[in-house]
Amino acid sequence: MEWTQGNSLSRLEAWKFGVGAGRGLFATKPCPPSTTLFTIPKNALINLNTLKSRYPQTPETRLNAVQIISLHLLLHRPVQEEDSLDPAFGPYISTLHRNFTSHPLTWLVERRRKGRQITEELILKNLPPSVTDALHTLYARFLEDYQVICLYLNKHRSVLETSSRPKSQLPMPYGTSTSTTLVGDYCWAWLNVNTRSIYYPIKDADPERDCLTLCPILDFANHNETTSQITPIIQSAPRTPGSRTSSGNFTFNSCSDNAIEEGQQLFLRYGGHSNKTLFVDYGFVNRFSPGSIASGHFRGEVDVQDLVEELILAVKPARSSFGGSCKGSNVSDRLTSTLQEEGYWGEWTLDSSPPPAHPSYRLITALRLIQLVSTSDAGADFPSDAVIQPWRDVLNGRREVISEENEEGWRDALLRICESISLRARTGLEASTQDLAGTDGWVAWMRENVLCLWREELEVADAVAHSLRAGEVF
């Protein structure tokens, strides 16, 4: 870590505070706006650029950024509270989170390894359905990466010899006697990458798959929904003749609008994520006080995928003159495929902000189609392109609405969705309060996160129902 010498790092310090956000990044000296807080040399970053020469790749075993970085962490995981022995990045790896007990992905991974843990099961059981779905999607992504790493280690066994871990703790690829510990170790590594990495462009690399980096110091910064005191600036590396510009050192400036005071915590806005995403990806939520969604002080969002899917499955055309030829399920399939083909499947949300609280445009579009199809009396030809055409015309801007009845119909359907969410959230709040009562430490902290998730469902659904009843036009 020679690069820390002579850097402006003396302005910063990582402090540890109790349960919850863990450590944070704090200013030890005042700092004027738009000045350099610190610079991390490109060679101190852990990413594809700094790792690819260590890990042989073949077309069948090509690793993306998350996979290669987490493989490296896995091979150099510190033993308990000791330091990582990685000669290249050991001091930095030693600063990473040592365990992810309170991260929901860990609960799913550990459930497979050790059986059901009572507390974790209770928390999982009390999550809103959309959060459970998102968590299982993350778990599937984790398992895919884990599979890739197992195949990789089996193909490139020599890589295991580069591990700085004691021989007894060496991760063994899938199918060998110690493989059950590998998934736990890999989960630790994968979560460090997924909760701490940041976008960093890499020459000729796929921005989606490959442009991520772990970055010392910066990764102590906690998330804040409204303010970010840190502005990342990627310097260009000096051009060599004939080469394209590539990324160089990573500099972090103070924000341009305010000076930083001594002792102030420096936050980084991780992105405009919903609480569902923050919970599933990072293991926390943006807290808000009761009523602050209705008063417009907190931006709430609810994902209604499960209820809209239920609605689609329940759709039957108005006049069932089809005999056996057009069953409800055919109609549902047709609805699903139409929404998918037009790019309107999923990401259906209720949003409290900007006011009035409203359904997303994607949700309105899906509801218009569901309403059109469920009130269609087009007979045995249903659901033909002709039936769906008015919906496509609205999409293409050829007409404003399908019909007044269609508008009324989808708004009624949405009101019923809001009422179900509201009822479900009240039950969820009661059950979570009861099931997780009397807990302490990280579980008590997590209980508050779960209650927040339910409260958001309740307050946003009620706010959208209020908008509908008030006749707001969206």
Ligand SMILES: C[S@@+](CC[C@H](N)C(=O)[O-])C[C@H]1O[C@@H](n2cnc3c(N)ncnc32)[C@H](O)[C@@H]1O
């Ligand atoms: C990039 S790290 C930030 C540093 C971290 N607190 C530490 O102790 O190393 C991201 C993790 O910090 C925690 N975190 C960040 N912002 C938070 C916040 N606003 N509230 C609670 N936890 C937060 C979460 O555990 C998240 O996964």
